[in-house]
Amino acid sequence: MPDQERRPRAAGTAARVRDALRDAVLTGEYLPGERLVEAQLCERLEASRFTVRAALQDLAGEGLVEVQRNRGAQVRKVSMAEAVEITEVRMVVEGLIAGRAAELVTGEQAIELDEIGVLMRRAVEAGEHRRYSDLNQRLHGLVRRIGAHSTADRIVETLRGQLVRHQYMLSLVPGRPQTSLPQHERIIAAIRDRDPKAAETAMRDHIASVIEALKAIDYMGPA
Amino acid sequence: MPDQERRPRAAGTAARVRDALRDAVLTGEYLPGERLVEAQLCERLEASRFTVRAALQDLAGEGLVEVQRNRGAQVRKVSMAEAVEITEVRMVVEGLIAGRAAELVTGEQAIELDEIGVLMRRAVEAGEHRRYSDLNQRLHGLVRRIGAHSTADRIVETLRGQLVRHQYMLSLVPGRPQTSLPQHERIIAAIRDRDPKAAETAMRDHIASVIEALKAIDYMGPA
DNA sequence: CCTCGCAAGTTTGTCGACAATAATGTCCGC
DNA sequence: GCGGACATTATTGTCGACAAACTTGCGAGG
Numbered sequence: 001m002p003d004q005e006r007r008p009r010a011a012g013t014a015a016r017v018r019d020a021l022r023d024a025v026l027t028g029e030y031l032p033g034e035r036l037v038e039a040q041l042c043e044r045l046e047a048s049r050f051t052v053r054a055a056l057q058d059l060a061g062e063g064l065v066e067v068q069r070n071r072g073a074q075v076r077k078v079s080m081a082e083a084v085e086i087t088e089v090r091m092v093v094e095g096l097i098a099g100r101a102a103e104l105v106t107g108e109q110a111i112e113l114d115e116i117g118v119l120m121r122r123a124v125e126a127g128e129h130r131r132y133s134d135l136n137q138r139l140h141g142l143v144r145r146i147g148a149h150s151t152a153d154r155i156v157e158t159l160r161g162q163l164v165r166h167q168y169m170l171s172l173v174p175g176r177p178q179t180s181l182p183q184h185e186r187i188i189a190a191i192r193d194r195d196p197k198a199a200e201t202a203m204r205d206h207i208a209s210v211i212e213a214l215k216a217i218d219y220m221g222p223a
Numbered sequence: 224m225p226d227q228e229r230r231p232r233a234a235g236t237a238a239r240v241r242d243a244l245r246d247a248v249l250t251g252e253y254l255p256g257e258r259l260v261e262a263q264l265c266e267r268l269e270a271s272r273f274t275v276r277a278a279l280q281d282l283a284g285e286g287l288v289e290v291q292r293n294r295g296a297q298v299r300k301v302s303m304a305e306a307v308e309i310t311e312v313r314m315v316v317e318g319l320i321a322g323r324a325a326e327l328v329t330g331e332q333a334i335e336l337d338e339i340g341v342l343m344r345r346a347v348e349a350g351e352h353r354r355y356s357d358l359n360q361r362l363h364g365l366v367r368r369i370g371a372h373s374t375a376d377r378i379v380e381t382l383r384g385q386l387v388r389h390q391y392m393l394s395l396v397p398g399r400p401q402t403s404l405p406q407h408e409r410i411i412a413a414i415r416d417r418d419p420k421a422a423e424t425a426m427r428d429h430i431a432s433v434i435e436a437l438k439a440i441d442y443m444g445p446a
Numbered sequence: 447c448c449t450c451g452c453a454a455g456t457t458t459g460t461c462g463a464c465a466a467t468a469a470t471g472t473c474c475g476c
Numbered sequence: 477g478c479g480g481a482c483a484t485t486a487t488t489g490t491c492g493a494c495a496a497a498c499t500t501g502c503g504a505g506g
Contacts, residue, residue, distance in 0.1 A: 061284030
């Protein structure tokens with residue numbers, strides 16, 4: 001029975017509000033440090049304070065917002081030092097995942113990896129930064145899917161959310177693709193060749209280079 | 224006026240309830256899989272459902288309980304496979320911390336490390352398992368304090384909470400102290416000698432051995 | 447005897463209202 | 477004119493009540 005329209009009381013309000021609010025924070029609709037007043041969010045999201053507060057609490061657990069007792073919530077401001085710390089953790093955890101991926105990869109997945117590698121090289125040669133950035137995400141995502149490590153996955157996903165803004169800055173650094181392309185190709189090769197140790201090392205080297213780039217941005221002073 | 228009795232509204236209820244509930248789950252007062260009925264918790268913790276629910280949500284974020292829509296919360300049941308995954312992540316993250324500790328350690332802290340090492344050896348020789356287990360926690364805690372990596376710290380702490388029950392079983396495995404003592408001594412030596420690479424390797428080897436012990440328990444069938 | 451459907455009871459989902467706390471503006475005394 | 481105490485206001489903290497959903501037990505039909 002398709003009672004699609006019947007919604008006297010929104011079903012699954014909590015999840016909807018949580019996702020909407022997360023999206024708003026992630027897309028930068030609310031800037032870091034900005035106060036998130038519950039009453040305003042109620043209107044914006046068409047939900048009660050109860051639901052909004054639950055969403056706020058969830059996002060705090062994900063490290064996207066910060067709540068202080070009696071002082072409300074605000075979008076978490078991630079300092080450069082914290083961004084480096086977060087990326088350091090990502091380095092070792094994604095290294096773990098890459099190692100497992102090298103153990104678990106199937107022939108079909110190996111082909112998919114190679115395809116992404118080819119597309120990446122083309123994108124760099126064509127200077128299509130946006131496309132390269134998308135492929136980058138797709139590569140890391142595929143590695144995680146192959147690694148099939150739910151615990152590590154969840155952590156990486158959480159950490160990634162905290163970095164959206166910094167990650168954006170990073171993609172604008174000139175010369176970054178030329179640096180990272182060979183690193184990505186090494187990761188792909190190691191997993192394809194089913195060499196866990198090499199895969200972990202390649203992934204760690206790659207993200208270590210990301211950390212160096214982050215620090216470089218810091219010294220130059222971000223725009 | 225001694226307003227000892229005047230408590231029309233407890234102050235800071237949320238934090239108190241959250242901590243009490245976490246403690247109850249961690250100490251095994253509620254067993255894995257057990258349903259946590261909000262109304263019961265209200266009575267037990269002397270708080271409203273609003274507060275109890277917030278605490279439940281927090282604990283879900285920490286991975287201690289599991290909430291299903293319209294089906295309430297229950298203590299999360301951590302399978303052996305998940306315990307292994309969690310420990311794998313701990314392995315790489317604590318490895319990161321150990322490496323940093325080797326870079327940041329002060330002379331005073333090095334002495335403290337050595338002291339713990341001595342006490343550990345004595346505890347093993349005296350067969351005082353409980354004492355050794357306490358020292359083990361103290362060592363890992365000190366390394367984390369020296370490493371001063373707040374992001375990694377938070378993650379390790381969260382993961383540790385999810386494992387309390389398994390960790391308990393592990394300490395009962397005969398011969399475990401004899402295996403882990405030299406590993407701990409290697410960790411201490413590497414940090415004391417300010418050798419980050421060796422410290423990370425030592426920590427990873429140590430926790431890798433914990434993983435093997437976990438798997439062994441699994442095969443034997445836990446009592 | 448088993449199975450399906452219905453109804454009663456239990457538990458969770460959501461809301462609006464009120465109390466407490468922090469932030470802000472203001473007035474008085476110096 | 478300036479600083480501090482006080483009143484005001486905005487915002488969060490907590491609660492009880494009601495609605496929705498799931499579970500369970502019972503009875504009728506096969």
